[in-house]
Amino acid sequence: MNRFRQSLSRILAIFMKETIQLRRDRVTFIMIISIPVFQLVLFGYVINNDPRHLPTAVLVGDESRFTRTILSSLRNSEYFDLTERFTSHESAETAMMRGDILFIITIPPNFSRDILRGETPSILVEADATDSVTVGGAIAALNQLPQQLALKDFEGILGQNNSGISSRLSSSAAPLTESSVHSSSSQPISFEVRVHRKYNPEVITQYNIVPGLIGVILTLTLVMLTALAITRERERGTMENLLSMPATPLETLYGKITPYILIGLLQVTFILVIAIPLFKIPFEGKLWELYLSAFLLILANLTVGVLISSVARSQLQAMQMTIFWFLPNILLTGFMFPIAGMPIWAQWISRIIPLTYFHHLMRGILLKGMTGAELWHDLWPILLFTTLTMFVAVRTYRRTLD
Amino acid sequence: MNKSTLSEKNPMSHAESNYISHPTDDLVIDVHGLTKRYGKHTVVDHLNMQVRRGEISGFLGPNGSGKTTSLRMMCGLITPDAGTGTCFGYDILSQREAIKQRVGYMTQKFSYWEDLTVLENMEFVARMYSIPDRRRAIQQALRELGLESHQYQRTATLSGGWKQRLALAACLLRKTELLLLDEPTAAVDPQARREFWDELHRLASQGVTVLVSTHLMDEAERCHRLSYIAYGKLLAFGTAQQIIEQQKLITWSVRGSNLALLSERLKQEPCIQDAVIFGADLHVIGFDESQIHQTLEKYTKEQLCTIEHYMIIRTTVEDVFIYLMKKTHEASAPTGGKP
Ligand SMILES: Nc1ncnc2c1ncn2[C@@H]1O[C@H](COP(=O)(O)OP(=O)(O)OP(=O)(O)O)[C@@H](O)[C@H]1O
Numbered sequence: 001m002n003r004f005r006q007s008l009s010r011i012l013a014i015f016m017k018e019t020i021q022l023r024r025d026r027v028t029f030i031m032i033i034s035i036p037v038f039q040l041v042l043f044g045y046v047i048n049n050d051p052r053h054l055p056t057a058v059l060v061g062d063e064s065r066f067t068r069t070i071l072s073s074l075r076n077s078e079y080f081d082l083t084e085r086f087t088s089h090e091s092a093e094t095a096m097m098r099g100d101i102l103f104i105i106t107i108p109p110n111f112s113r114d115i116l117r118g119e120t121p122s123i124l125v126e127a128d129a130t131d132s133v134t135v136g137g138a139i140a141a142l143n144q145l146p147q148q149l150a151l152k153d154f155e156g157i158l159g160q161n162n163s164g165i166s167s168r169l170s171s172s173a174a175p176l177t178e179s180s181v182h183s184s185s186s187q188p189i190s191f192e193v194r195v196h197r198k199y200n201p202e203v204i205t206q207y208n209i210v211p212g213l214i215g216v217i218l219t220l221t222l223v224m225l226t227a228l229a230i231t232r233e234r235e236r237g238t239m240e241n242l243l244s245m246p247a248t249p250l251e252t253l254y255g256k257i258t259p260y261i262l263i264g265l266l267q268v269t270f271i272l273v274i275a276i277p278l279f280k281i282p283f284e285g286k287l288w289e290l291y292l293s294a295f296l297l298i299l300a301n302l303t304v305g306v307l308i309s310s311v312a313r314s315q316l317q318a319m320q321m322t323i324f325w326f327l328p329n330i331l332l333t334g335f336m337f338p339i340a341g342m343p344i345w346a347q348w349i350s351r352i353i354p355l356t357y358f359h360h361l362m363r364g365i366l367l368k369g370m371t372g373a374e375l376w377h378d379l380w381p382i383l384l385f386t387t388l389t390m391f392v393a394v395r396t397y398r399r400t401l402d
Numbered sequence: 403m404n405k406s407t408l409s410e411k412n413p414m415s416h417a418e419s420n421y422i423s424h425p426t427d428d429l430v431i432d433v434h435g436l437t438k439r440y441g442k443h444t445v446v447d448h449l450n451m452q453v454r455r456g457e458i459s460g461f462l463g464p465n466g467s468g469k470t471t472s473l474r475m476m477c478g479l480i481t482p483d484a485g486t487g488t489c490f491g492y493d494i495l496s497q498r499e500a501i502k503q504r505v506g507y508m509t510q511k512f513s514y515w516e517d518l519t520v521l522e523n524m525e526f527v528a529r530m531y532s533i534p535d536r537r538r539a540i541q542q543a544l545r546e547l548g549l550e551s552h553q554y555q556r557t558a559t560l561s562g563g564w565k566q567r568l569a570l571a572a573c574l575l576r577k578t579e580l581l582l583l584d585e586p587t588a589a590v591d592p593q594a595r596r597e598f599w600d601e602l603h604r605l606a607s608q609g610v611t612v613l614v615s616t617h618l619m620d621e622a623e624r625c626h627r628l629s630y631i632a633y634g635k636l637l638a639f640g641t642a643q644q645i646i647e648q649q650k651l652i653t654w655s656v657r658g659s660n661l662a663l664l665s666e667r668l669k670q671e672p673c674i675q676d677a678v679i680f681g682a683d684l685h686v687i688g689f690d691e692s693q694i695h696q697t698l699e700k701y702t703k704e705q706l707c708t709i710e711h712y713m714i715i716r717t718t719v720e721d722v723f724i725y726l727m728k729k730t731h732e733a734s735a736p737t738g739g740k741p
């Protein structure tokens with residue numbers, strides 16, 4: 001009992017020391033608060049403001065009223081700033097490579113003839129999807145194009161030219177409108193828009209980002225903070241003092257980690273409070289289940305931090321190792337690219353990383369209302385990872401100055 | 403005590419003979435053959451050391467001789483490459499945690515948290531050692547080192563001496579049975595130094611054991627017992643008086659003109675170990691009384707540097723230590739003569 005009290009007293013001592021140091025370390029403290037805000041505002045700005053007037057090259061192979069109608073409709077949407085100055089596809093592609101234009105829209109030769117014949121010609125749209133968030137809205141607008149035109153403008157054109165054909169108008173991309181026009185049609189005529197997303201096949205959606213951002217922010221800040229908190233003691237020489245005191249490695253780690261658990265939970269709250277109203281993210285699941293998941297991810301990250309600190313010889317090395325750990329967390333966990341599209345070896349890595357499961361949990365809890373036993377499927381890998389890492393971290397934690 | 407006749411040839415023998423003569427004493431520290439290597443460099447070389455309960459044991463040696471390394475090994479901060487030992491009967495290799503409960507170690511380099519205030523640092527220590535009646539104990543320790551008025555000050559903003567006082571106060575606060583102090587009074591002013599040593603003696607009289615490294619000879623003379631190491635080897639062990647007697651060094655105080663030149667000349671004489679100027683006096687150290695007498699006599703007739711007057715005085719521990727260090731250095735580097 002007395003030993004237990006002494007042990008608690010030591011944990012409390014380290015906890016308080018760490019908390020005071022954290023509070024006094026302005027830069028770190030600002031980082032803890034500002035990283036979530038900064039990230040949310042950055043992502044939020046891009047998501048909320050559907051960017052317009054994107055530079056677009058048009059290669060017209062068929063001068064016709066159809067073409068003119070399509071182009072003016074594109075202009076009216078305000079997503080595109082059209083230019084017809086490019087004479088060849090190559091020159092347009094070069095411009096895209098340079099980043100001067102984001103889209104190449106090609107209207108093929110015989111476009112109007114094919115429409116009138118009832119075939120379904122394609123307008124080819126090539127999009128520079130490296131900046132996928134930016135082009136996302138514009139692509140959505142493009143996909144709407146056939147159905148909008150089918151309804152309004154083409155009817156007019158066809159009516160002027162040849163009233164007999166107007167009854168055959170339809171749009172392949174618009175099943176809803178089909179019935180309204182279809183009633184009198186014998187053979188539907190239409191065109192389609194083929195979008196080629198260049199460089200980045202997957203477009204991130206806003207729902208993907210905010211739940212993902214919770215895990216990314218926790219990973220980014222917490223691994224680094226713990227790794228630095230311990231290597232800092234070595235670098236400043238206070239480790240010699242700390243190690244000569246009677247705290248066991250486990251007591252030291254408890255005392256050092258606890259403030260960061262609180263910091264992590266605070267960050268989660270912060271992100272939720274800002275993001276949910278700002279991006280109108282649905283919250284279908286249970287709050288305590290979200291916090292439980294977050295708690296486990298925080299623990300996982302802290303143990304990684306501890307592990308890094310017992311390998312790193314200096315704060316700089318700890319920083320480098322944190323970045324090394326951070327990269328697969330960003331790239332391989334489904335935050336940026338879908339896991340299904342990765343090579344098998346990368347998928348295996350993603351299966352080790354707790355953040356992968358956490359992303360799944362967050363999407364499940366926030367968007368789908370996943371609850372109870374369904375969560376367990378993603379919770380146990382995080383738990384297992386944490387336990388193993390903690391075990392290795394405590395084993396490798398250096399009790400001496402050697 | 404067995405006063406070895408081999409003393410001049412083998413300084414180790416003194417340390418060993420003293421150590422063997424008290425094997426059954428109440429030993430708080432008892433280490434044998436402690437060895438630490440960094441790369442090819444053997445920093446501590448088969449060190450034996452015993453410290454008895456309630457004793458203030460001084461640990462002396464030139465810079466880089468391995469004092470800090472030895473202290474770190476004794477409190478389990480670094481692992482020795484060879485050797486065994488106990489601290490309070492606990493094995494220094496396998497029972498580190500038990501040792502740490504009972505040892506207060508003060509590092510040579512200041513190692514308290516600079517972003518905490520003085521008081522916060524003290525509270526941290528008090529909690530770590532579960533000190534009863536924490537507030538009062540802290541205030542008392544602060545008062546003893548005159549730190550009361552600085553207690554709300556950030557440690558980073560303290561002057562060097564005040565930082566050292568904080569480390570001392572934290573040491574006194576721990577109330578552990580053994581204090582390992584690595585140059586505790588470096589940068590502390592003489593008055594605070596004296597008060598701290600008074601405090602150490604008070605603690606020792608209550609049964610606290612102290613092993614303290616120092617470069618200051620007045621502090622060495624306040625220790626019950628001294629260990630002197632150089633190049634990682636224990637060269638002398640015993641009370642200050644014993645160490646002086648063991649070496650059989652004789653010191654003359656010489657007065658004369660042009661002492662600088664005189665000391666240069668005397669150092670060249672084979673029978674003289676050292677000649678050091680102390681203000682108007684030159685201390686000449688050696689073994690063979692009659693030979694040195696003759697040599698000094700010779701210089702009374704010199705032109706450039708003349709001895710006017712000389713007499714035998716008490717040899718100091720400092721003289722002995724410097725002699726010991728030079729001797730080991732020459733032994734380990736046989737090609738080099740006198741510097
Ligand atoms: N971590 C280390 N790596 C390599 N060499 C080391 C290390 N620590 C100490 N040494 C070497 O060990 C030797 C003894 O160092 P130590 O600090 O024990 O000396 P000291 O007696 O305390 O000296 P001082 O009086 O200057 O404090 C020195 O030569 C030092 O360079």
Ligand SMILES: [Mg+2]
Nearest residue numbers: 469470510584
């Ligand atoms: Mg030292």
